[in-house]
Amino acid sequence: MNRIRTLSAALLLAALGPHVAAETLKLDARSAVPAPQTGHIKMGTAVSPKGVTLAANNQYLLQDGKPWLPVMGEYHFTRAPASQWADQLRLMKAAGIDIVASYVFWNHHQEQPGAFNWKGNHDLRRFVQQAQAAGLKVVVRLGPWCHGEARYGGIPDWIVDAMPTRSNDPEYLGHVEKLYAEIGAQIKGLLWKDGGPVVGVQLENEYNLRGPGKGEEHISALKKLALKAGMDVPMYTVTGWDGAVYPSGEVIPVFGGYPDEPWAASAKELAPKETHAFRFNTRVSGDLGAQTKSHGVGTAETDKDKVPFFGAEYGPGLPAMYRRRTLVSPDDIAAMLPVQIGSGVNLLGYYMFHGGRNPVGAGGTGLEESTLSGGYNDTPRISYDFQAPLGPDGQQRPVLAKLRPFHYFLRDYGAQLATMTVRQPERSPATPADLQTPRWSVRSNGDSGYLFFNNHVRQYAMPAQTAVRFEVQLPGGTVTLPSQPVDIANGAYFIWPINADLDGVKLRHATAQLVTRVDAGAQGIVHVFAATAGIPSEFALADGLKTFKPDASLQRIGTNNGRAVSVLLLTPEQVEQMSVLDIAGQRRLVFSEQQAWVADGKLQLRGIGPQPLRAAVFPALAKPNAAGLQVKQDGLLQRLELAGEPAQPTLHITATRKAGNAPAIKRGGHANAAVQPIPEAFANAATWSLKLPEQLAPQAEDVLLELDFVGDIGRVFSGTTMLDDWYYNGQRWEIGLRQFALKPGADLKLSVLPLRADAPIYIDAAQRPAFAAGQTQVAELRGARLLTVRRVAIAP
Known part of the structure; x- marks a missing residue:
């Protein structure tokens, strides 16, 4: 078989002509994965009343003793109407988000000395409760300095005017203690140890200040105040970029990256960003806009082998700043995901996943960051759109369709991926500016792994990688894929499985991306793949090499305890319309151009009025019912449609x-x-x-x-x-x-x-x-x- 494949590849190259030479990209993944280390990270109470545990070693999170690779998305409750929270949180859940994070902006709750405002759009407790009802866990970002493009980083004017901030100044810490006590009271009974959704808190933000009463001392003081306020949670985090300083072991650093820098001073295109280049020796992805300067090596650099690689601020969009108004494409964002995951990220966190609007202060005072109030950036008075996957009013942006398949992949296959070590290829770009050398990595553990590839860099055309094959050396032998050389176009990015176990069926490799798994009852177990555009979708199975076409039909590849195990191969366009939802006690695939989620046990569809509302469901619903609903079976899919409403109000x-x-x-x-x-x-x-x-x-x-x-x-x-x-x-x-x-x-x-x-x-x-x-x-x-x-x- 191997000889036949080699001859076929040679004949193909001969047909392509004398100017095309095959290139085999090589990587050695034979070394053993280091055993996880525990004991360094001091977590809070991490056992729920039902006995479910949360833990972290130096490599990954564990939930109930099993590796867990969650997706976290930021949504600021005080920048959104409370009337929208319930639906928007469910939309985030439907998009594959596991944890919602939110800043608590101090000046949104205590603009003037005296009483705090926790009512209406400021009701933190209600927001956390609704997140739990939507099936989301919660990380509360406490501040007191948040940044978040807020005036004074969220610290009230009356504090900034009267005393030093961001240090252990006694007067300042006295006010912070009151703030933390208020937050603690808001989330009392909602912590993980109480059966609630709050699994972590973040202390401060972008903190790299050094000197007496600063640095490690200040973060230690904030953690003590959080504990005094009753915030006993499994995870305590800090941001780890730009030379962050913190007490090692007391907190876990989190990282991020953006495909452009709206906070930059340049009025021209920037050099290629690190977020599109794999990282093998650092977790810090370039400039993230910290407003203070580092004066030494940060704790995150010296802690690299002691703590897991978590993200909190990978930008699924960008803010508008007056001097720099970058408009990113969906591919600018989505191409970061294979890079970040392929660089070892074991918690994928976004900032912002949901856009919003700033509240206006007393007397019309703007609460936004501005140069007039000493900020580094000018931002809109009200708008905090951020080009987020979900807009300020819940609009579904095109980037969301690109991100969802990666989220579903992490949910269903992340437990295995979390244990895998990053492997560097023989050749990799020396700098992000190197646009010629192929950008790829492998994460593996034993003979199983995933191949990550990116050929997209914002605003820079990448050369097509022609006649390419990958050779990955594993403990049990070498895997070479694809069977014949392929061309990888400018703009391509993907994740391919190697020696994957699909419910007992061994898949030696596939040149398509795993997305999700569905138990389809009588139709068996279905693993959903997305075809890689321009590349034949081959599946190397025990009974030979098979090439499938993305035609929305089940391709049986084996059995598990008498049940069929099948592949459902979809086009990239079909996968981008797909949501994975639990409806009537069963996980289902729902394909729709509109928003789809579940509330009150019903499938919700939301779209612009003139358009018909359409969805296709697999496995089929038993008796779908709504006024005017048309239902028909179309092969594998059950199609649902409601006529549009062409009449629109006139402006x-x-x-x-x-x-x-x-x-x-x-x-x-x-x-x-x-x-x-x-x-x-x-x-x-x-x-x-x-x-x-x-x-x-x-x-x-x-x-x-x-x-x-x-x-x-x-x-x-x-x-x-x-x-x-x-x-x-x-x-x-x-x-x-x-x-x-x-x-x-x-x-x-x-x-x-x-x-x-x-x-x-x-x-x-x-x-x-x-x-x-x-x-x-x-x-x-x-x-x-x-x-x-x-x-x-x-x-x-």
């Missing part, structure tokens, strides 16, 4: 003021770069009246105001109250209107400050306006409309 748009001449943009601040215009500059903004209809779709769940404008800064007002604002970057701006309880026929105002042609601001080339000869500025509304958001519940 009346009237230009009300022409733009004046925008003042020149000044440079300054800590970054010595473009700073946001002063408030008086908005006197030069162009304005439009946006009159809502008398009937604003009363049956709709929400109505989105979609704005397509070109300019510098956009703002929407109801009267003199600003509802939302936006830095132009080419992304469509959407605002959910239900939360504002507007009167029928309300007249909103759109204000657009002109963007100057000479603005020293970074906007991606594809989105930057093309100024005509002699044109000095632009403030234009290209379109505005209302979109109804429709939701239906389908009983199973």
